[in-house]
Amino acid sequence: MTIKQIDGATSRDGDGGARDARELRRDVDEVMAATFVTDVHTHLYAPQFGELALRGIDELLNYHYLIAELFRASSVTPEAFWQLNRPAQTDLIWQKLFVEQTPLSEATRGVIAVLSTLGLDTGATDLREAREYFRAQHAADYLEQVLKLARVSDIVMTNDPLDEIEARVWESGVEIDARFHAALRLDRILNGWSDAVPKMSAQGYQVQVEIDERTISETRRFLNDWIARMKPLYLGVSLPDDFAYPEETPRARLLRDAVLPTCREHDLSLALMIGVKRRVNPALRVAGDGVGRADVSVAARLCAENTGVRFLATFLSRENQHELCVAARKFSNLMPFGCWWFLNNTSIISEITRERFEMLGTSFIPQHSDARVLDQLIYKWAHTRLVIADALYDSYAGLLRDGRAVTRSEIERDVAKLFSGNFRQWVGLDETQKVVPGVIVQMA
Numbered sequence: 001m002t003i004k005q006i007d008g009a010t011s012r013d014g015d016g017g018a019r020d021a022r023e024l025r026r027d028v029d030e031v032m033a034a035t036f037v038t039d040v041h042t043h044l045y046a047p048q049f050g051e052l053a054l055r056g057i058d059e060l061l062n063y064h065y066l067i068a069e070l071f072r073a074s075s076v077t078p079e080a081f082w083q084l085n086r087p088a089q090t091d092l093i094w095q096k097l098f099v100e101q102t103p104l105s106e107a108t109r110g111v112i113a114v115l116s117t118l119g120l121d122t123g124a125t126d127l128r129e130a131r132e133y134f135r136a137q138h139a140a141d142y143l144e145q146v147l148k149l150a151r152v153s154d155i156v157m158t159n160d161p162l163d164e165i166e167a168r169v170w171e172s173g174v175e176i177d178a179r180f181h182a183a184l185r186l187d188r189i190l191n192g193w194s195d196a197v198p199k200m201s202a203q204g205y206q207v208q209v210e211i212d213e214r215t216i217s218e219t220r221r222f223l224n225d226w227i228a229r230m231k232p233l234y235l236g237v238s239l240p241d242d243f244a245y246p247e248e249t250p251r252a253r254l255l256r257d258a259v260l261p262t263c264r265e266h267d268l269s270l271a272l273m274i275g276v277k278r279r280v281n282p283a284l285r286v287a288g289d290g291v292g293r294a295d296v297s298v299a300a301r302l303c304a305e306n307t308g309v310r311f312l313a314t315f316l317s318r319e320n321q322h323e324l325c326v327a328a329r330k331f332s333n334l335m336p337f338g339c340w341w342f343l344n345n346t347s348i349i350s351e352i353t354r355e356r357f358e359m360l361g362t363s364f365i366p367q368h369s370d371a372r373v374l375d376q377l378i379y380k381w382a383h384t385r386l387v388i389a390d391a392l393y394d395s396y397a398g399l400l401r402d403g404r405a406v407t408r409s410e411i412e413r414d415v416a417k418l419f420s421g422n423f424r425q426w427v428g429l430d431e432t433q434k435v436v437p438g439v440i441v442q443m444a
């Protein structure tokens, strides 16, 4: 048995073969680059949703992350900005964030990465070339190109049954591109009940603001009908930093009496996205949301009280991440996912992913893109893969120092779990295995 020095570490020859740092690093990078992803949370839409399916330079540059950055980089007021037409907004963002200053933020570097990957001039002083390029793209071919470049096999959408444009597409019965999966989003029902009531009533459900037994049963009928239409992989809701449960509010009553029983009835996971402060600056519109530290024990309580429900959970505050790891160690029906929104920055993804490896092994979902524009998949996944590769390599190198080699096939298995397997089992996308909290049942 020979001992090999690795980064000052030692590794034993054996079945798995001795590894040196260079070989290990190469394996991790190659596997990370090649493994396709199931993107568990996006705001993308399948082509069948027409105008809702955003792509191209004007949408890319009008990403709300960049709109927020524009107001720090120029004297333009939100009121003046919203008066401009879309091309003028795009040109202004390009001029202020990419020409007059260095694009160093995650969101501006992302645009540079997309343009560079597509072979476009990242130092251009105007957008003529970019506009010509995107105008020339055939939608279906371009979708194939982006999914291949980003190594994304499946996309989970965010679907709002109270959005009239979207509802019409679902009600048409058109066949949706099978790579796009639905997630039934409950924000407007759980966070805006009084406004949701007339919309649900208009769809034929006898609900009222004062929640009674009939309203509960009609809400469940509403959910059942939309589950039948959308076939969602999970139900989801974003919740504020001060989310409490139980509490005497419509949200808590609907969660307890309508949503959670529906999850159990349909064996559907519930995605909790906690910590957003909506409209901290309303003048910025969709760019005006903020973050607040939430109470992770609320998610833990939901897991404890609903052991038959599988929860996906992501928190928006960096300060909640360690607590989320601890909660996930206590409850096997809690699956942490993603480095959400303001956390989707390489410095923070690195920190969160490392503490997840240390506390959860490979039993978590490291990232989702939250992409709103198709082209963003190219940079969001490129940036994430680099960071996760570093964290995974360091974890393997630590394992080597502790005396256990890893093989290429083990690296492939681990990355496949992280990038798709954990999620697909959790939501039953691959019926071969279904995750029952605490038990993995091998289907026949």
Ligand code: FIX
Pocket: 043, 158, 238, 273, 286, 340, 341, 370, 372
């Ligand atoms: O609640 C959500 O799904 C958030 O991701 C969005 O509201 C947010 O605007 C976003 O797209 C962040 O990346």
Ligand code: ZN
Pocket: 041, 042, 043, 370
């Ligand atoms: Zn989102």
